[in-house]
Amino acid sequence: MTKQEAIHFLQEHLKSMKYLESAMGVLSWDMEVMAPVKGIEYRSEVLGYLSVEHHKLATDTRIGCALNALENESDLMQVEQKLVDFFKDSFEKNTKIPESLQRDLTVATSKGGQYWKQAKEKQDYSIFKPYLQKVIDLVIKQAECVGYEGHIYNACLDDFEKGMTVEELDRIFPPLRDGLVKLLNQIKESRVCIKLHPSGEFDKARQEKLTNQVLDMMGYDYHEAGRIDETEHPFTTSLGIGDTRITTHYYEDNLESGLFSSIHEGGHAIYDQNMPHELSDYGLDEAPSMGIHESQSRFYENIIGRSLPFWKGYYKKLQELFPEYGWTTLEEFYGMINAVKPSLIRTEADEVTYSLHVIIRYEIEKLMMSGEVTVDELPALWNQKYEEYLGITPTNDSEGVMQDVHWSEALIGYFPSYALGNLYGAQFYHQMKKEIPNVEEQLEAGDLSQVFMWLKEKIHSQGNLYSPSELVEKVTGEKLNPMYFLDYLNEKYSKIYKL
């Protein structure tokens, strides 16, 4: 095989894999959003079939031949090298994992999910425990097969945040955690009392109008290159070039939930819409990592969407849409949407406490993977950390160790991305303010176009040309630094809580 033939083979092979991913994406989206309930069982079979076909492609021995043919090639273009790196990494990983282990993992996560749900409903950890043990054992086995340097947890991190390591997170997370705990304690001692929302009814049709208005402002093209639909758990999915969809939810007694979900998903969607599709032949029209992707959604949701300048510009329009609602002053409203209150539920956490939830999981996952904590000890460890960092204790294991679905699905190593998203976002914002000094004025004027263009140029259009850490350095001129996020929070919440 010549160099050209090998590159061509990899490109075509990648294309086939992407086609199958797109098909699975459409089938899954349809299943979540559209499909009649009696069609779900058969649909699951179809998805199972396609994923087996995808796995066959991913482990096709011809990939190995092409990689061999390219092994000693030194004059590859950057994009070609990236293509080779992708296949090398995924092919080697896939072929290192024995089929029996793959099968065991599928069984374990399927059972794990079932029993997690049952145990959570019954508030009985003992039901879930043996299945969790199985999942952990298999993830450890998988890490051993795939191999790693340093801490065994690095093998898990690499799946979601390429190149991220325990060593790096142990540099970043402890100061972040300590800073957050400190800020949280100051807020707890603050005498500022944030008013609760007055109760109210928010007509669904008008909430939809609101969502459309805000997403138009943000620049998400749901007219010709996307859609907005409804699901209980909002998500974003890209089903191929020119088709990036979001879902949101509308609660008639709660405006915030749908509004901020829509903004969050819009942030993800804009990223995908701005991908450099000219790089699609090399598979580079995607984000470098989960964390970088999450940085964009958290950026729009919190840094923009929960900022005072944005609401200075937008509050009137919101009031016009729901004139019968008992609106308060802008400042009071701004306080309400940023109120800090430690709770047991990560997905509903405020900006200050959110990352603490993630760090707790990170600290526990590390110990799980290194065997330093047993499944028997998990509930107590969980509760102890919640008490230590957030000052609250779960009253049962459903609120505690069984809160998230991730572990039952063998998604160990995923959580850090959530917190990293906050850090990347704040560091990007710090840089953006230097380059667009009047960005706050623009927000007040309801103009998000320069924010959009900056993110597009600096981050979105880079696709997957750089690793997360390379991208952060390229955009901001320095390594990931948790202090930007802490500074951002300290500044914002000092004002809100008059610290």
Added chain:
Amino acid sequence: MTKQEAIHFLQEHLKSMKYLESAMGVLSWDMEVMAPVKGIEYRSEVLGYLSVEHHKLATDTRIGCALNALENESDLMQVEQKLVDFFKDSFEKNTKIPESLQRDLTVATSKGGQYWKQAKEKQDYSIFKPYLQKVIDLVIKQAECVGYEGHIYNACLDDFEKGMTVEELDRIFPPLRDGLVKLLNQIKESRVCIKLHPSGEFDKARQEKLTNQVLDMMGYDYHEAGRIDETEHPFTTSLGIGDTRITTHYYEDNLESGLFSSIHEGGHAIYDQNMPHELSDYGLDEAPSMGIHESQSRFYENIIGRSLPFWKGYYKKLQELFPEYGWTTLEEFYGMINAVKPSLIRTEADEVTYSLHVIIRYEIEKLMMSGEVTVDELPALWNQKYEEYLGITPTNDSEGVMQDVHWSEALIGYFPSYALGNLYGAQFYHQMKKEIPNVEEQLEAGDLSQVFMWLKEKIHSQGNLYSPSELVEKVTGEKLNPMYFLDYLNEKYSKIYKL
């Protein structure tokens, strides 16, 4: 390979093919109904990829091995034999068509469609002619490769109406044609003047309500096993077990179009929902042919939906839904929805003239395939037949020979199914009335449940266990007989037009 292994292989292989068909179905449905316009191009690529994969499965040499292993098996169960017959037929066909011919056909139909559209818009047949010539040549070549007995057109018919032949259609269509022409001429001479619809506005939301009401009556489960969506051209699609969807359209100035489209598609959908899914392992949970499928939609649309008993029961409810509309008497309304008026457009034809449109195409297709008419002679032949049977002449070739998209897509042999659907439907109804003597009273009472149950038991639940002709004989005790349809029309229209 043992017998058991061979059967098992074919079953599993069929399952894989069905999974891919389901995936393509979802992707196509989504493209028609949901997808943003900028996503269409990539989606087409994904569909192209999946259809190539499907073709690979359909021509997998292992099918040949399994069929060889089963060649001398005499003790197969009926369902096993059907499975073998299916693969034998499709595998032999597929392997007999050289890849180059397959490729030429794909190119020709793709170009044909493009130039048909352009030529139709410009009313210039000369643009389309060379591409039509190419398509006809290739379809003839295909028929020669696949082989046939008797008339070469039999090879085309077999693709859509298994076992149907020119010899059989030449027994059925001429008396049908003559009977229809005679009835049409009587109607033309009738002094009865059917009033035109008064103009009116029909709110879309209320039309949706109407559709739901009628489809509920019919027994189509769009709540848990289907959906109703909107497209310009209504269609029905089954995306797997438990998921049969229809689309319809709503015109605010025209109630009938949406209403009867919905009923028509509902007829298709009920058929698919009533399929015997216990036969799915043998691929027998589908209709024996296009014509039989069409018989169910035409049955509901016309025989039920345009009948006097149905409207005796339903007219009041319709009036209640649109109270501001200037409703006429029931009898006048019944006349309006059944008015006979020869026109050039098949898809909008009334019950009397519809089959004449189809027979014209059948007569021409036969001559095209046997080489008895050239593409140069087609327009004149077309116009001559319209004049002869319907008494009207197209003013240009867009209204004439270029009316339908089918030929540009190499769908030669498809048209007869449309007319056969009418014949099957009337013959079924004749039998149904014998077995449910008070069926008209039930319709008047708004009760369609026994109609539903009869069709389910006699036709739907039979799946593809019998060929179309076997099924007709099994259900009605005799061969397909066009007189039932003619009798039905003569009786119905004699009353309407006082003949």
